[in-house]
Amino acid sequence: MRESAMSNHPLAADGNCFYILTEDCAYGNKYFQAGNLCFCSERSYLRNFSEDGPPACFLKVIMLDDSSTVTINLEILQPVRQEAAGFLLAIGSHSERLDFFLERQSLEGALRAVPGQNVMVEVEREFFPGVVRYIGSIYKPSLAALTPVFFGVELQGEGENRGRSDGSYHGTEYFKCKRNCGIFLPFSKIQFIPTSGNDYGKQKPGKQEMEEVVPVKVGDAVSFYVDEIPTKGIAMAVYKEGSQWFVKVCPEEEGTTDIFREIPMESVVKESLQSFFLTFDSDVGFGKPNQMKREISESSEEGEGRQEVLPEGPESFPPLRNEAAVRVLQGRMKGIQGHCNSCYMDAALFSLFSCTSVLDSMLFMPFPLCDRNVQGILRDEIVNPLRSVMHLREQLTDKGQCSSFTNAEKDPEEFLNLIMQQILGIEPLLKLQSGGQKEQECYCYQIFMDKQEDLVVPDVQQLVERSFLSSDLKLVEIPSCFIIQMPRFGKEYKMFSKIIPSLELDITDLLLDSPRECCLCGDVATLECSECFKDKVFAATGLKQFCSSCSRQVHSHHRRKAHKPRRLHIPEEFHSWSARGCQQVPREKLELFAVLCIETSHYVSFVKYGPGNEHWMFFDSMADRHGGENGFNIPTVTLCPEVAKYLDLPLAVLALEQPRDMDGVAKRLFCDAYMYLYQSRKMALY
Structure with missing residues (x-):
């Protein structure tokens, strides 16, 4: 059965507008974490945005968690459809709720779901097949503006007896099933199976057959x-x-001429339930298996083992986050398999697509604005399966752009510029302006700066600010993705022995014609002084801008009288906001989602898969090798929580840390960083 979307929302008739917080927010003595849901009545909303007055910058809303009324900056509110808000409210963790809202794919699956639909359900960190029997509230009717919407699922196959009910919850029956076969849970614990599958030419086992008859599944050790x-x-x-x-x-001890063996089912014994590869059904979202055909032979000119993926159709899957990222990506033969100097491409693709959707638009840009073959391979054979990359390299070579993409060493920015600009033709990620000159556009930003003795162990924030200041640069608009190359000369010489990753990059003061805050009193700044930035009296980070009053005081000192502050342009609408008592300048921050590193011409990557400082994974497409000269590379993804230990260290202590003494792979993140990748959650929504 499916409950009416409106039945448990009595106030819906009055018309409510629902929102989700995209950033943490303090109000009085209360603190609301990003991911909180809130609402206001349509009547209140329209009053707030009347055509007569200037646009409001704050909105009075009611928080769904505790029914408190608060006033929140519109910059950190994103509208949510009422039905979607009900599904999101069922997720207890605020950070997880925000992740699922931003990643959209699972939420869209929930909105399309119907009773009778096959799904895979996460129970105690394992996935089991089931059928949706109920979608709706499981709480008693109340006067709340919104109640959480849960899925009632009947577990089947190996999932039988792993449930917690017979279809009833707190004495109310929502559907009927066998005892301990029913379970109620939010959409975040469900993989929604599309109704249509793919035909590979050979008959694949049906779900019931696979669960109840066939003892061996894809990925099992046998x-x-x-x-x-x-x-x-x-x-x-x-x-x-x-x-x-x-x-x-695929035998573990294959020789140089062995190919996969095709063996009758009765001659194979399942060794354990541990899976070497992903073992979900091929129709199950991001958990699909890759029907792989790895041919270890001498047919390759370089003698490399080759791992190919049979394309499984143009389905799209969300990026992986939190526990899902660990479950799916961690381990040997995970990620993208390296082949013939491909590490520059492997590390770049894994960083850009494994745990974020910020550049997913380049996967779906309609033809003929981009090359359909390259786009299809990137989307269907690499980003979704995250396994094979050689076919893409062949296509890049076929385009005539460069004859060496299949075998030569390259730099990540060379690959990214080629695929984004020349082949897919996407809009440049960055728009820059220098000293009032014509706008410049680019895909990656290279930091240029002279060696500065006062910077021993800088962070990314300091390097970006100094580079922008030395070139008199400003960002014309907030970038959805900001790719930053560290200052270095060639692959050997590093300008700094260590660089601290800035988990957040504050670009407020780097934006052209954007309201800025006086660095002394916090009022709206009207003047900027580049000479004051170099003055050691002031803080080491942050551009130096002042309101008129503070600027007069600062430049009255004899050492600063010769400075030439530059007047800032303040948007007209901000003057209006200020007159209404909304003087606080909104901060624009980007979040770090990946770092590419290089050591002895080999690229690896660190990807942030969750909100915590410890939520980092390390990817090396050539971590190990099987079979010597005629063998193949073994890509490996490992968790590296030790990174958090060093991120939390005071700067003075970190500067004294010897790289050889750092735990795990942390040394590579702090000492070998080549490229930092930042995203704007806000801009990625558009």
């Missing part, structure tokens, strides 16, 4: 006999020919 010798391997595909089931197995 054992079999070769000439009476027990051999271990990984099940790469399971299929049916006529009435017989077969398993395509």
